[in-house]
Amino acid sequence: MNASNPGDRMDYYALNSLRENHAGWALLRAxxxxxxxxxxxxxxxxxxxxxxxxxxxxDTLDDVLFGLRDSLGEDKFPRPxxxxxxxxxxxxxAWLRKYYIAGxxxxxxxxxxxxxxxVRWVExxxxxxxxxxxxxxxxxxxxxxxxxxxSETDPEVRLxxxxxxxxxxxxxxxxxxxxxxxxxxxxxxxxxxQQLTALAKDLLADFREVEQxxxxxxxxxxEQIATWDGTQGELLExxxxxxxxxxxxxQGRTFQGxxxxxxxxxxxxxxxxxxxxxxxxxxxxxxxxIDTVANLHRDWLPAVEQTQATVRQLSQQMRRLLDDKVFLxxxxxxxxxxxxxxxxxxxxxxxxxGTFIEVDAQAVDVVLPFERPxxxxxxxxxxxxxxxxxxxxxxxxxxxxxxxHVDKERLQDNIAMVLEESGQATLADVADAFPLSQxxxxxxxxxxxxxxxxxxSINPETSQQLSWTLxxxxxxxxxxxxxxFVRPS
Numbered sequence: 493m494n495a496s497n498p499g500d501r502m503d504y505y506a507l508n509s510l511r512e513n514h515a516g517w518a519l520l521r522a523x524x525x526x527x528x529x530x531x532x533x534x535x536x537x538x539x540x541x542x543x544x545x546x547x548x549x550x551d552t553l554d555d556v557l558f559g560l561r562d563s564l565g566e567d568k569f570p571r572p573x574x575x576x577x578x579x580x581x582x583x584x585x586a587w588l589r590k591y592y593i594a595g596x597x598x599x600x601x602x603x604x605x606x607x608x609x610x611v612r613w614v615e616x617x618x619x620x621x622x623x624x625x626x627x628x629x630x631x632x633x634x635x636x637x638x639x640x641x642x643s644e645t646d647p648e649v650r651l652x653x654x655x656x657x658x659x660x661x662x663x664x665x666x667x668x669x670x671x672x673x674x675x676x677x678x679x680x681x682x683x684x685x686q687q688l689t690a691l692a693k694d695l696l697a698d699f700r701e702v703e704q705x706x707x708x709x710x711x712x713x714x715e716q717i718a719t720w721d722g723t724q725g726e727l728l729e730x731x732x733x734x735x736x737x738x739x740x741x742x743q744g745r746t747f748q749g750x751x752x753x754x755x756x757x758x759x760x761x762x763x764x765x766x767x768x769x770x771x772x773x774x775x776x777x778x779x780x781x782i783d784t785v786a787n788l789h790r791d792w793l794p795a796v797e798q799t800q801a802t803v804r805q806l807s808q809q810m811r812r813l814l815d816d817k818v819f820l821x822x823x824x825x826x827x828x829x830x831x832x833x834x835x836x837x838x839x840x841x842x843x844x845x846g847t848f849i850e851v852d853a854q855a856v857d858v859v860l861p862f863e864r865p866x867x868x869x870x871x872x873x874x875x876x877x878x879x880x881x882x883x884x885x886x887x888x889x890x891x892x893x894x895x896x897h898v899d900k901e902r903l904q905d906n907i908a909m910v911l912e913e914s915g916q917a918t919l920a921d922v923a924d925a926f927p928l929s930q931x932x933x934x935x936x937x938x939x940x941x942x943x944x945x946x947x948x949s950i951n952p953e954t955s956q957q958l959s960w961t962l963x964x965x966x967x968x969x970x971x972x973x974x975x976x977f978v979r980p981s
Contacts, residue, residue, distance in 0.1 A: 515586045516606040527569060528580060528587065531556050532611050536603040543593070543600045550574055577601070605704045678775035685776050870943045871950050871973070898930055898937045907941070911979040919975040920956045928960035935970060942975045949976050 511517050519525055535552045553573035561568055581588040587607040590599050644650050906926040910917045919938055928934050942948035954974040961967055
C-alpha cells in the first residue's frame with residue numbers, strides 16, 4: 493500500500509475493513525489456522541513447490557493429520573483431507589488456488605500470495621538467533637548510492653563520481669600488492685549469508701504476487717469484453733490498449749527486466765560461479781542450509797516460467813473471447829440473411845410494382861493472348877550466411893515478442909488504386925500515395941508481390957529511394973531496385 497497517498501492511510505476504518513474482508517486476516521482468525529499453516533509449510537513453502545496435483549496434496553495432508561491425531565486424539569480433526577482441501581480453496585477463503593492445466597484432468601493447487609504472506613509472517617514470529625544488521629546497512633547504502641548516481645543528469649558530477657571510484661580501486665589494488673588483504677570475518681560472512689537467503693526467499697515469494705497482479709489486470713480486460721456494446725473495431729482498439737497497459741505497467745516492466753537478466757547466458761554463468769565460490773567460504777561450510785545457495789537460480793527458473801505461462805494463457809483467453817464476439821456477429825448476420833430470404837419468398841408471387849432493385853449486367857473480360865507478358869525469371873538474391881557472434885549485453889530480447897504481420901492484401905489494394913489512375917507505376921509512386929508504415933518488412937512484401945505477379949517487373953539496373961518515419965519521429969531511407977507495376981489488360 494502506498495503510504496504517500498493520503499487516501500491509503502492505515503487508519504481505523506482501513507484496518508477494520510482489512511479485518512473483515514482480507515483473506516490473510518481471515519486465515520489468522522480461523523479455528524484451524526495452525527493446521528492450515530503447518531500444511532502450507534509442509535507442502536509448499538518448505539520444499540519450495542508449486543502446481544501440486546490434488547492427490548499428492550491429499551497424501552501430504554493425510555500424513556500431517558495422521559501425526560496430529562496420533563498425539564491429540566482421533567476426534568481432533570474429524571474431517572477427511574479432501575474436505576479440508578476444498579474448504580481452503582473455496583472462493584470465500586481463497587488460501588489455495590485451484591485450477592486445471594491443459595491436457596490434464598486432475599486439478600492442481602498453488603498457494604496464494606496472501607496465504608504465503610501469512611506463512612512468512614508467522615515464521616518470523618519465532619524470532620531469530622542471529623539478525624543481519626551490518627549487511628542490511630551495507631545494502632541500504634549501496635541502493636541509495638545507485639539511486640542517486642544513476643539518476644544524476646549532470647555529466648560532470650557522474651564523471652567525478654566514477655573518478656572517485658577508480659581512485660578507490662587503485663588504492664585497494666596497491667594495498668593488495670603490498671600484502672594487506674582484508675578478508676571478511678566469520679560473523680560478517682554469516683551476516684551477509686543470512687541476508688542473501690532472506691532476499692532469495694522474498695524473491696521467490698514475490699512471483700506468486702506478480703502472477704496474481706497479472707491475473708487481476710487481465711480480469712479487468714475480460715470484464716470489459718463481456719459487457720462491450722460498441723463496434724468490433726473499437727473493442728479491438730481497447731483490448732490492444734489494455735494489453736499494452738499490462739506489459740507496460742510497472743509490474744510488467746520490472747518482471748520483464750528480471751526475465752531479461754535471468755535469461756542472459758553471461759549473467760547466468762557469472763551467477764553460477766559466484767554461488768560456487770560462496771559455498772567454499774570456510775565460515776559458511778558448516779551451515780546446514782549452505783546447499784540451498786547453489787540452487788537459487790534453479791528455484792527461480794520454474795517460478796519465472798510459471799509467471800510467463802500465466803501471461804501466455806491470458807493472451808490465449810483474450811483471443812478466445814474475441815472469437816466468441818466474432819461468432820455472435822456472424823450469427824447475427826446469418827439471421828439477417830435468413831430474414832431477407834424469408835421476406836423474398838413471401839412476396840414471390842406478388843412482387844412490388846415498379847423498379848424493385850437494380851443489378852449490374854454480367855460482363856465478359858476480354859484478354860488477348862498477345863497482351864500477356866513473356867516469362868521473366870525471378871532475380872536471384874545472394875545471401876551471406878556468415879554468422880557473427882554478438883555481445884549478449886547488447887541483445888534486446890524484447891524484439892522477439894514485438895513481431896507484427898504485413899497485410900499483403902492491403903498492399904495489393906494500394907497497387908490497384910494507384911494503377912486505376914495510370915496504367916503503369918513504380919514502387920516509389922505507390923509509396924508516395926500510401927506511405928510505408930512498417931518499414932523494411934513492407935518493402936520486402938512488395939518485392940514478393942512483384943516476383944509472384946506476371947504484371948510486375950524488377951529492374952536491377954535502376955534504383956529508387958524509399959523512406960519512412962519511425963514512431964519516434966526519425967526518418968529511415970532505403971535504396972532498392974526499381975519495381976514497375978502494370979495494370980492488367
